[in-house]
């Protein structure tokens with residue numbers, strides 16, 4: 001499969017090139033040249049298949065030309081070592097719990113898949129060590145670090161702003177050791193990102209070592225997210241509730257929902273999608289006005305969705321050939337304030353006993369407000385509520401039980417490399433590593 005750039009100014013790339021580069025040379029996002037529909041027989045019997053079996057068939061459609069069947073199967077099965085159950089919250093509304101992986105957030109799926117695919121390419125090419133640089137404000141660092149942990153031939157450097165990530169988040173990437181190094185930058189998230197960008201542009205450094213990124217626009221992180229949309233459909237079909245399925249996705253950078261839209265292109269019978277925003281409602285405004293007006297993000301309690309210029313909007317536009325009408329016909333939007341998010345977490349907990357995290361709360365509420373008679377709604381519960389412990393505990397006024405997986409991270413010992421925000425210091429560190 002060839003991958004083209006949404007800006008159409010760069011040559012097509014192979015899968016391997018797209019994965020190693022991340023962003024195309026013209027700063028566009030890579031898109032597969034074709035999106036192959038899956039046969040009708042697949043959908044007829046999908047409810048009899050396991051998550052891994054379903055995911056493998058989806059993976060085959062995207063990556064089958066470029067990765068041998070046995071290898072691809074191994075990558076898919078290793079990636080999905082945890083379940084993604086659809087749990088009923090209320091009447092016709094189900095929560096697709098994407099938080100049963102190692103770092104309790106959906107980014108585990110893409111992080112684990114990308115690590116394994118990159119590992120395969122490195123072995124195949126007999127490359128020496130590849131170094132992944134990733135800047136994080138919290139969740140991305142933990143998913144990438146845990147996804148790549150122990151993958152041979154790859155070393156990960158996670159750059160994070162000192163004192164600006166929660167202890168739970170910090171422990172998820174500073175306690176791992178092995179091929180993961182946490183770099184604690186005396187600066188902001190933007191400083192971390194600037195260090196990573198400068199490193200990619202530095203000629204001397206790139207001659208000295210092979211550098212790549214693992215950010216969320218990478219096709220190897222992005223496309224595997226389609227897997228669980230198919231599995232959600234299969235679970236609803238098993239319950240006899242898949243006839244008019246509405247899927248609602250709490251969205252920030254819009255990678256997650258775009259993978260779902262790819263699924264629909266492959267024939268997945270989803271009636272429509274809802275994108276739930278917090279106050280960073282650039283996409284919601286686009287749906288209303290037809291104008292895309294990015295603006296600086298504002299901080300909210302659903303902070304993984306605090307994005308002022310969603311990267312994957314370019315992919316959505318491309319998928320619908322730039323037509324606002326076509327986009328608005330398949331996706332609607334909602335936007336919620338922190339106060340509304342708090343209210344939703346509290347009310348849902350009181351009425352149903354189900355504890356939402358602040359991101360999932362946006363998804364749940366959008367369904368509760370929009371579902372038509374006869375429709376069944378599934379929202380993506382993108383992270384475990386305990387990852388936002390203080391926020392959630394302050395809303396419900398009760399202690400939240402911390403899952404054993406998170407507790408295990410908390411017991412680990414933090415190890416990090418202190419770093420100034422000056423590129424010269426970071427470069428020197430890498431050159432001597």
Ligand SMILES: *Cc1c(COP(=O)(O)O)cnc(C)c1O
Nearest residue numbers: 251252253254255256304382383
């Ligand atoms: C990253 C993230 C999101 C946003 O996903 P996008 O693909 O960027 O739209 C939502 N919720 C949580 C918990 C996340 O970590």
